Amino acid sequence: MADFETPELKEYPVIPHIEVGTMAHSKPFVAKEQFQEPLGFPGELVDNWQQVAYDKMEELTGKYRSLAVFLDSCVKCGACTDKCHYYLGTSDPKNMPVARQDLFRKVYRRKFTFAGKYFPKLVGAVDLTEDVLNDWYSYFHQCSQCRRCSVYCPYGIDTAEISMAAREVMDSIGVGQKYCNEIIAKVYKIGNNLGLPQPALLDTLEGLEEDIEDDTGVTVRLPLDVKGADVLVVTPSADFFAEPHVDGLMGYAKVFHESGISWTLSSHASEAANFGMFIGSYENMRKVALRIREAALDLGVKRIIFGECGHAWRVAYNFLNTLAGPFDFLDPKYPVPMHIMEFTHDLIQRDALTLDKSANDDMVLTYHDSCNVARASRMGPKPGGQFILPREVIKASCNHFYDMPQDTIHDATYCCGGGGGLLTDDLMELRVKGALPRMEALKHVVENHGVTHMAAICAICKSQFAKVMPYYGFQMDSIVSVHQLVSNAIVLGNKQ
């Protein structure tokens, strides 16, 4: 299938011994000028790039306390070394979170600390040479910003913060990553990651309405740009056409239909994902986020609800209020924003939906906690609601559900292997290998409980699994959307 070997699924997970340099060749395509400039970055490597990079590092350590504290505080205890799925899948020691941080830290030390300036050998400090920059480009694009390392570090050091900073420094000297930057440029131009313009979107949504009608005999609307609707739904653009995402979107539509609450999608903010986070750029993240505010104001909605997407939910839940708030023009009765899971869960709690669980009897399900939902957000009023709500919605929609092993779910969950701006074909080897720990956990429940399908609530997870599962001998359609299960189970028209 490809020019690398898919790792073998073992009976019990083992921590591999280090194999230096196994992934040094892994590098995503570099962004060309036309994708750099709309984001405000130089089109190619600037002449005095070293100095520009140092200045940027200094700026960032002054702007982000996380960075300043994390760079100083690591004691090299090693607790995080076996926590990253990319290390477990590749054995490359530079994929150990602390070693990844050290690529940045060793330059920080050299330029900005007493020990690194005067005793560089002692603390392993080096200048930002071309080789080091190469390593940065390679290994800071082998971090999906999943934050698993931060759970286990005694100081909560989050390698994602370092990766974001490193990517921002690289962008500032003209070495950006094509996949992320091209997508952000598309959002600025068209409104979503896929570059779907308004007419195409309208067409797609009409098609979906027909599908639902053919299937159920009920007219369920998927409205676009409807002024005066109660709810603006912002969902990842993959929901408009990719499998199994689109089944989830039809699920949201049916839930809204049943709730009787009017809703609309927006062509201006037709994208929940905010790739500005992946490249660590506050300014770009803000610009993307502001589109949602503009759409909400323009359409005059009362609430904003996000569809199934992991990193998007992090930006929405944790950052939206900061980036694009205050949302005092929305109905204060509801949190801003809400997750579709909170919405559906609430309806189920109030017995406002009729769900026929047997509609999903052809599946035995498990659930993959998406990394950024699990470790960088919440649902509902209580800490940990992000683990409970999706499971309750799944269990309300099907009869057969089993969790994967404890050390691979909830906040210990493994990333799918494609998050953080790595969901691109030029990183296929990394994506396959990075999925190893999740695939091992899945194999466990497949063998012990006869699990046939895994549900997820993230556009990246769904695309990633659909692509890499076949490498491990699973069917590509064994990944499903949570709202797909709801969609299958929901009995329309019952409560009206």
Next chain:
Amino acid sequence: MPFLTIVYAVLFYAATALMVVGLASKIRQYAKTPAPLKIPTTPAPVTRSGVVMRMFRELVFFESLFRSNKWIWLFGWLFHYGMFLVLARHLRYFTDPVWTWVDLIQPFGMYAAFAMSAGLLGLWARRFFVDRVRYISSLSDHLMLALLFSIAGTGLMMDYVTHTDIVAVKEFFRGLMYFNWQPIPEDPVLLVHLGLVATLMIIFPISKLLHAPGVFFSPTRNQVDNPREKRHLSAWAAELEK
């Protein structure tokens, strides 16, 4: 005044000054640097008092480390809490009359020194025997453990092998505190012990020992999970809105 007394007196004044000034400036830097975004590692407490509890569990039990790796946790906890007791026990050289609680912990202090040393050796062994930890260790990581272990070792030597005149040691330190210098006992083991301690104090603010103040400032641990309820905006981010 004996030459050695002058050297050690100056050394300890300088070490104290460097440590205090260095730490204060680092703490000021951390406090002044904004955290523009909400990034607590979730599930996170939704109230301030919940955060205080979370930090308490991290500091006292090393909660995250416990989930992470039982060996590092065991050795690390023995070392830190051993060291904590040992340090507390040392207060008897600085207080007169000695505070009651310092008197009470004296017997435990002895075990603590062994616990601390055992912890250090365990941590050090990992740097040799676990390939992942060997890979991330630089010379300074080994030297730090060597330094701490030598401090503990020379300390234990004075307890068990070559007894030092601790009354004179106390007079020397109280003399430093009240600017009324007294001679330091010229016992080689003591001089090495104190020289290493001064070294540790000097490197404190310029080494990874900054994790001690750092842990209090880590946004992933000390932020309240309430971004939807309360708008969080840093000064430089507010500038962008103008």
